[in-house]
Each structure stands twice: as C-alpha cells, then as structure tokens.
Amino acid sequence: MSTDDERPDDPVASALVEGSTYDRIRVQRISTFKWPTRLKLFRLGGLSSLLAVAVLSLSILPPRVVAFLPVDPYTTLTRVVLVASIGAAVMGLSGTLLVITAIARPRLEPMDEARAEAVLAFEEMWSLIGFVIGGGTAAIAAAFVLAAHMGVDVLEAVFTLIGPMAYQVVQTPVTPSAVAVCALGVGLALLIAGAGVPAE
Template identity: 40%
Template sequence: MRTDDTRDDDPVAAALTEGSAYERLRVQRVSVFPWSLAEKLQRLGVVLFAFGVAVGVFAFVSPDGMNIPVDPGTVPTYTSLVALTALAMLALVALVLSILGVLREHSDSLSDERAETILVVEELCALTGFVTGGTTAAIAVGFCLVPYAGPEAVSWLVTTLERSPYAAVETAYPIVPATLTPAALLLGAVCLLAGRRWQTQ
C-alpha cells in the first residue's frame, strides 16, 4: 500500500509512524479537546463571530420600556465590561494558539520535550478559551439578548442579580458595543483564516 493511501485511510497510524514528534504525541494524548490546533482556532473564530453579533445587537436596544436606564449603544455599562473581559480572554487565547501554530510549522525539528510543552500549553489555552472565556462570553451574550425578551425579563434579571447589568459605569475609554463588535468580528475572521491555513498544511 502506498504511503499516501495509508495516511488517508488511517491518519492516526500515519502520525505514529511518519509524523513529527508533535503529531505523534498529539494522537497519543488524552485531551479534553482532541481537536487539532487548526480546528481549535476555527472553533474559536466561530465563537468570536457569534459573540460579536450578539454584542452588536445590544447597541440597538431601545431603553424605552426595557428597564434599561441608559442607551447601551453610547454609554458604557456593566454588560459592556463583561463583554470586554470575555473578548480580552478570547483574544489572548487566539494569540497564544497562533504563536503555537507558528512553532508547530517547525515541528519536524522539535524534540519530544518541546513538543510535549507545546501540547500542554495548547491544552491550557483550549481550556481557558472554551471553558473560562466561553462561559464569560455566554454570560455577556445573555446580558445582551435578555432586553429583547421584554421588560419582564430585564426586571427578573435585575432582581436575581440584585444589581442591574445595564447600569452606567465610568470608564477611561468608550467601552460600548460599537467598539467591541468590530474587534470581535475581525479577530474571528483572523482565527478562521489562520485555522484554515494550518489545516491545509
């Protein structure tokens, strides 16, 4: 059987017998997120796109009848701060994964120890991005979408939290959806392109 056929029929066997130290160790590891680095970046890009769209629609919420005391499109709120925290976390994970992708390009010359280190950092990034960052992003998205369910939903949320996530806060910079949404969409596009690039290698 040809080498190409073996690689296509059984990529795990191909990684074990012909792959670099990185590929060989990756298929042997038990991982919470068994996706390749390229797939992690692409999924992160999808999360960022969904996050950007949800944060963007928050700018169009009308304060009238929504129990929101300010215009969230122009005034920073606690929701904006939660969204900024989520975006910063996801951006940091995307940056580290991209750096690991660059290092992986030279995986043929990596020692087993260095390949193992890259895989450990990659796993930590996935946990941070999809668990911590994903949870924070989901909370921010929930805050952004609740006003569209009506005043009763907003009142319930405020009563449950004992603090309004839509109250105005003072910030040094205008942290509003208009600034967060383009950043999230741009970063999502970069993650998708980077993931596609490394997936084709």
C-alpha cells in the same frame, strides 16, 4: 479493488506509524480539546464574531426595554458589554498564541518527547483559556443581552435575582459599538489565521 484500497486512511494509525514524535504523542495524549489548531481558530473566531453580533443587537432593543434599563446599553458602556470585551480579548490572546505555536512548531522538529509534551501542554493551556474563560465570559454576556431582548418581564425577574448591576454604567470613554467592532475584528482575524496555519 481490494478491501484495503476501499478503506479510508486512519489518521490516528497514520500518526502512530508515520508521524513525528509530536504527532504520536498528540493522538495518544488525553486532552480536553483534541481538535486541530485550525479548527480551534475557526471556532474561537466564530465565537468572537457571534459576540460582536450580540453587542450590536443592543441597538435594536425595543424602546420600552431601553426605558426600563438604567441606561441605553448601546450608547453607554455597561458591565455586560465590558464582560463581552474581556471575553473577546481572552479569545484573541488565546488564538494569537495558538497561531504562533502552529507556525513555530515545524521549526522545532525533530522534537524529543519532552519538548513535544511541552508544546502540547502549552497548546492545551491556551485552548482551555480561550474556550473556557473566553468562551464562558462571552456566553455570560450574551445571556444578559438575550435577557434584554426577551422583554421587561424577563428583566424584572433578572433584577429580582441579582439586581440591575449587570446593566449599570462603566465609566470609560469606550463605546459598545467600539467593543463590537473589536470583537468582530478578532473573530475575522482568527478565521483568516485558521485558514493560513499549517494543517495537522
């Protein structure tokens, strides 16, 4: 068997030589998130699902921690869970637009360079929004949930730095369990969509 037969295919070289205009520009373009759309959806779905688990974990806080907080953060919506809901919503919107782009892209072929650049810029923008804004917001919420799980001593340190504002009540009929269910739904929907989008 020759050396060439043993060498695995180079996806970059393949895109440059045999790929469409979109494929060629994608591999040459400087991008923050160069992952295929499928992998982006899997990761956004995983983040949203983990966020749902973090919110649900508020139901098992020790009684001493619940008594220390202004309210029970699992029975009453607090700013922490509101921030979590914003993170899940942003990741869901970002993922939805990435799915739409992945489905529409084959119908736009053949593309010229200007259209390919526009499609890639759109994908990059919503990837940044999903991971930086959505993922960052989710990370902030998860950090406050983790602080609650670490006990009263950690919460006292947090309150000394920023006060109890993160755990204060938000006047809305929405419950933390509803936020967790929605975040889990977003996560599962993105994981399923990631399995269904055309491979790149």
